Amino acid sequence: MDFPFINEDVTGLKHKYGYTQVIDSLASSISGICKYGSVAKLHFNEEMSAFSKEGSNEQPVKAEYHKFPENTFCTGSTFVPKQGGVEEDDGLIITFVxxxxxxxxxxxxxxxxxxxxxxxxxxxxxxxxxxxxxxxxVSMPNQA
Incomplete structure (x- = not known):
């Protein structure tokens, strides 16, 4: 995972969600450059205890994946909050592919x-x- 991002409206606050680009290991190793075959939504308040190691203090977080079609890779992902949104994940992920x-x-x-x-x-x-x-x-200020 690389290039993490959040809803900027919650900068400085505890987050429920984070987002990141996910490296496609096979495509990256063949090409010699990092290629991101999906983006992930991380749920920081939801632990995946089934995957934790016995005796470990680590609790991996729940993750959802938006996978791109084969041989399609992303760059420059960002979160755009929904105007008037209430929940932290009210918004859009915009990415170049x-x-x-x-x-x-x-x-x-x-x-x-x-x-x-x-x-x-x-x-x-x-x-x-x-x-x-x-x-x-960057949102445009309201024009009067």
Whole structure:
């Protein structure tokens, strides 16, 4: 896992959720560069005690995964809070993805509450977005 991010509205507070890009070990070892084949939603308040080692103080957290199609990898994932959202995960995950077989870059928009579901939108881009680019969302002030 790499490039963690959160809902920036809860910066400095205890988080229920965190998000991260997940390395595809096989694709990364073959290519020699890190490739991220999915993003994960970490549930910090929900332990996966079935996976903890006996005698260990470590309690792995519950994780959900949004996996991309084969040979498709992401970069620059960010959380966009829902305007008027109440829950910490009221919002969207927006990430650049690139399908290496078709040489197509896209933007995936994922509902953070329905994390493992299909994206709510996929936008095809007119040109390649190289790996390593990072994303951030800045909302526009209300125009009067």
């Amino acid at each position: 690139h399908n290496e077989e078709r040489n197509v870059s896209q933007v995936y928009i994922i509902d953070a509450k329905k994390f493992e579901s299909d994206p709510i939108a996929i936008l095809t881009l007119p040109q390649r977005v190289p790996y390593g680019h990072h994303g951030v969302f």
